[in-house]
Amino acid sequence: MSGSEATTREVTLTWQDGRRETVRATEAQTILEAAEARAVGLPFGCRTGACATCTGRVADGRVSHDREPRALKPRHLESGYVLCCIARPRTDCRIEVGADVRTAMVSNPWK
Numbered sequence: 001m002s003g004s005e006a007t008t009r010e011v012t013l014t015w016q017d018g019r020r021e022t023v024r025a026t027e028a029q030t031i032l033e034a035a036e037a038r039a040v041g042l043p044f045g046c047r048t049g050a051c052a053t054c055t056g057r058v059a060d061g062r063v064s065h066d067r068e069p070r071a072l073k074p075r076h077l078e079s080g081y082v083l084c085c086i087a088r089p090r091t092d093c094r095i096e097v098g099a100d101v102r103t104a105m106v107s108n109p110w111k
Contacts, residue, residue: 009089013040014059016100031056031063031084031095043099047085054084055102061093081105 007027011034014020025034032054035042045053052071058080066086069077084097 049086
């Protein structure tokens with residue numbers, strides 16, 4: 001096994017409607033970059049961790065952020081939310097993605 005294979009992680013992306021896509025991410029790629037390399041569309045905005053458009057939720061596995069995810073509060077991080085634009089998989093993982101994830105993170109007080 002070459003060094004690049006040893007650091008490649010399998011990332012399974014799941015949407016609320018049941019769709020699933022699996023991409024492989026190298027240590028040099030964020031989750032968003034790995035998805036884009038496979039032509040898998042994910043929502044995104046700023047690419048810096050400030051807007052939360054790319055919010056996902058880790059269902060299994062471990063990821064880390066390149067820097068402080070400004071768009072997430074500590075309670076969101078504790079609940080497994082990640083920003084795909086600045087998050088890198090540290091293990092094989094399964095991540096819930098799509099606009100519905102961000103919507104679920106921010107509850108509507110008027111409902």
